[in-house]
Amino acid sequence: MVDEISDAIIRVRDITVQFGKTRVLDGLNLDVKRGEILGFVGPSGAGKSVLTRTIIGLVPKLAGSIEVFGIDLDAASAAERRGVERRWGILFQQGALFSSLTVRQNIQFPVREYLRVSQRLLDEIMMAKLGMVGLRPEVADRYPSELSGGMIKRVALARALALDPELVFLDEPTSGLDPIGAGDFDELVRTLQRTLGLTVFMVTHDLDSLYTACDRIAVLGNGKIIAAGSVADMQASQHPWLRQYFHGKRARAVMG
Amino acid sequence: MSGNPTLERIARGNALALCAAGSWTARFAPVLERMVADAEKLSGSRPDIFIDVSQVSKLDTFGAWLIERLRRSLTQGGVETEIAGLSDNYSSLVDEVRRVKAEPVVDSDKVTITGMLEQIGRSVAGIGGTLVGLIEMLGAVLAAAGHVLIRPRGFRLTSTIHHLEQVCWRAVPIVVLITFLIGCIISQQGIFHFRKFGADIFVVDMLGVLVLREIGVLLVAIMVAGRSGSAYTAELGSMKMREEIDALRTMGFDPIEVLILPRMLALVLALPILAFLGAMAALYGGGLVAWLYGGVEPEAFLLRLRDAISIDHFVVGIIKAPVMAAVIGIVACVEGLAVQGSAESLGQHTTSSVVKGIFFVIVMDGVFAIFFASIGM
Numbered sequence: 001m002v003d004e005i006s007d008a009i010i011r012v013r014d015i016t017v018q019f020g021k022t023r024v025l026d027g028l029n030l031d032v033k034r035g036e037i038l039g040f041v042g043p044s045g046a047g048k049s050v051l052t053r054t055i056i057g058l059v060p061k062l063a064g065s066i067e068v069f070g071i072d073l074d075a076a077s078a079a080e081r082r083g084v085e086r087r088w089g090i091l092f093q094q095g096a097l098f099s100s101l102t103v104r105q106n107i108q109f110p111v112r113e114y115l116r117v118s119q120r121l122l123d124e125i126m127m128a129k130l131g132m133v134g135l136r137p138e139v140a141d142r143y144p145s146e147l148s149g150g151m152i153k154r155v156a157l158a159r160a161l162a163l164d165p166e167l168v169f170l171d172e173p174t175s176g177l178d179p180i181g182a183g184d185f186d187e188l189v190r191t192l193q194r195t196l197g198l199t200v201f202m203v204t205h206d207l208d209s210l211y212t213a214c215d216r217i218a219v220l221g222n223g224k225i226i227a228a229g230s231v232a233d234m235q236a237s238q239h240p241w242l243r244q245y246f247h248g249k250r251a252r253a254v255m256g
Numbered sequence: 257m258s259g260n261p262t263l264e265r266i267a268r269g270n271a272l273a274l275c276a277a278g279s280w281t282a283r284f285a286p287v288l289e290r291m292v293a294d295a296e297k298l299s300g301s302r303p304d305i306f307i308d309v310s311q312v313s314k315l316d317t318f319g320a321w322l323i324e325r326l327r328r329s330l331t332q333g334g335v336e337t338e339i340a341g342l343s344d345n346y347s348s349l350v351d352e353v354r355r356v357k358a359e360p361v362v363d364s365d366k367v368t369i370t371g372m373l374e375q376i377g378r379s380v381a382g383i384g385g386t387l388v389g390l391i392e393m394l395g396a397v398l399a400a401a402g403h404v405l406i407r408p409r410g411f412r413l414t415s416t417i418h419h420l421e422q423v424c425w426r427a428v429p430i431v432v433l434i435t436f437l438i439g440c441i442i443s444q445q446g447i448f449h450f451r452k453f454g455a456d457i458f459v460v461d462m463l464g465v466l467v468l469r470e471i472g473v474l475l476v477a478i479m480v481a482g483r484s485g486s487a488y489t490a491e492l493g494s495m496k497m498r499e500e501i502d503a504l505r506t507m508g509f510d511p512i513e514v515l516i517l518p519r520m521l522a523l524v525l526a527l528p529i530l531a532f533l534g535a536m537a538a539l540y541g542g543g544l545v546a547w548l549y550g551g552v553e554p555e556a557f558l559l560r561l562r563d564a565i566s567i568d569h570f571v572v573g574i575i576k577a578p579v580m581a582a583v584i585g586i587v588a589c590v591e592g593l594a595v596q597g598s599a600e601s602l603g604q605h606t607t608s609s610v611v612k613g614i615f616f617v618i619v620m621d622g623v624f625a626i627f628f629a630s631i632g633m
Contacts, residue, residue, distance in 0.1 A: 098599075099597060099598035099599045099600070100598040100599050100600030100601070111282075114282075115282060115283075115285045115286060116286045117285045117286055117289055118289060121285065121289050121318075121321075121322075124321060124325065124356065125317065125318060125321060127356050127357065128317055128321050128352075128353050128356045129317070131352075131355055131356050132317075132352060137357065143597065143598060144597065144598070145497075145596065145597020145598060146597075161317075163282050164281065164282045164316035164317050164318060191348075194348060195348045195349045195352055196316065196317070196349065197345070
């Protein structure tokens with residue numbers, strides 16, 4: 001199932017993850033190309049978030065290897081690992097904004113910790129990021145508890161982008177947004193990918209996102225990647241879950 | 257790919273070219289910021305300045321913004337400055353940062369004398385509000401209790417038993433251990449000092465009266481405020497943060513009846529039990545030390561204890577327990593419901609729950625002391 005890609009930014013090989021007696025990921029292989037937006041789909045509970053969390057190192061794996069930016073994360077020294085962590089940004093499903101910091105401080109936090117720059121530059125970069133994710137400057141001094149769901153996602157994206165990462169993980173970025181907001185968000189991810197040359201790894205359930213934002217789609221089932229390819233490839237697939245997913249009632253509605 | 261960034265000044269007749277090269281990225285942001293600040297001083301020195309970015313190998317938001325900042329400050333110096341040699345890949349990024357409005361940052365938290373005085377004034381005025389809040393909660397809990405009395409099916413027995421296990425049964429080991437040790441210490445100190453007067457045996461009087469009247473219940477109440485009061489505040493506070501309390505209310509349940517009444521009831525039942533166990537442990541510890549350290553035989557200790565204390569001492573101690581439990585519980589619940597959306601607020605209210613809980617316990621103890629003294633108990 002795996003096509004060897006020479007310029008892979010993420011290379012996952014034979015990953016096995018087990019919780020108690022349940023095997024969630026079973027010898028999974030996946031490559032993500034530099035500069036692409038990969039949409040990652042699968043039934044609820046199939047382990048999409050688990051794979052994301054395994055790649056970023058929050059869930060321990062039983063077997064297999066993960067390479068990000070060509071660095072094997074198991075073999076990496078602490079300094080190398082920090083270097084990798086600085087080059088990726090992560091948008092968690094619930095935003096995971098620091099609740100006791102303002103929007104301004106949330107976005108500035110990674111920059112302040114990693115780079116010795118003036119407060120003026122911190123503020124300007126924060127404003128630039130806020131503009132990029134389509135938020136008004138007035139939002140900067142609010143606390144996360146004073147923001148709407150869509151704003152939280154945008155601020156979380158701005159924080160994920162704060163250090164200009166090369167790779168961004170988005171865990172269901174459009175869930176909980178209204179269709180217009182979700183469409184805007186897809187457009188935003190697209191624009192940012194173009195302007196910043198990002199690679200995006202996006203876990204999603206949103207068919208619209210898959211059609212409009214993603215270059216390639218990977219499908220998770222039974223702990224493995226059951227298919228990977230363009231939207232057209234997915235629609236042509238005979239796999240029963242894929243047929244249902246891409247030819248079901250919702251899919252027909254989206255495709256018109 | 258990478259390479260340290262540079263910004264060279266090349267004079268071309270009347271014109272000055274600022275040639276940027278290397279990687280203008282976040283990694284080099286501190287260096288870049290210094291270079292740009294230096295170049296900004298050139299503003300107005302030449303009639304024609306332009307920024308050449310054709311040699312830039314890598315550009316991100318940081319680099320793009322610093323180039324834009326340079327362009328703006330040079331333009332402000334009266335010279336229209338252009339950015340030349342921008343490759344297609346990066347033009348959209350530069351366009352993006354061009355839209356950024358750099359506003360001067362407003363310095364919000366300045367420490368001033370008036371500000372500090374205002375803060376003090378507000379905290380003093382806040383004391384009244386705190387008391388009103390506590391009385392309101394007491395009223396709400398009593399109303400919920402009345403409601404449950406009329407309609408006993410609304411009483412949450414399982415929840416009450418669960419909390420009773422948490423605050424009473426699971427607290428027994430630590431409460432017994434600490435009061436045992438305190439009993440030992442009182443007894444040792446008493447013997448050490450009374451021995452000078454040859455009054456070793458009076459340590460039993462002191463131990464009995466002190467433990468049963470004051471130390472037993474006070475110490476246990478303070479431990480319960482730290483152990484269970486903080487837990488109540490944190491539980492209710494995180495439920496408040498996640499809108500669980502709002503969810504209950506919209507389903508037609510009264511959060512006071514569902515969440516707070518079982519907790520209060522468990523605490524009010526638990527504290528007398530714990531205070532009794534604590535007092536017994538302290539007497540046991542004191543007796544043990546009196547025997548081993550002071551040579552007071554257990555028979556003599558018990559005989560003396562029977563003479564020294566009356567049932568009054570025990571009653572005075574144990575009557576205070578449920579009242580102190582109610583105070584601790586009400587403070588903890590008020591603080592829990594006052595939690596706002598942030599983790600910091602949860603921490604603040606949990607701290608203040610314990611601090612206020614202990615403060616009110618000691619104040620209540622003082623009030624009881626005056627009361628019992630005036631009725632001659």
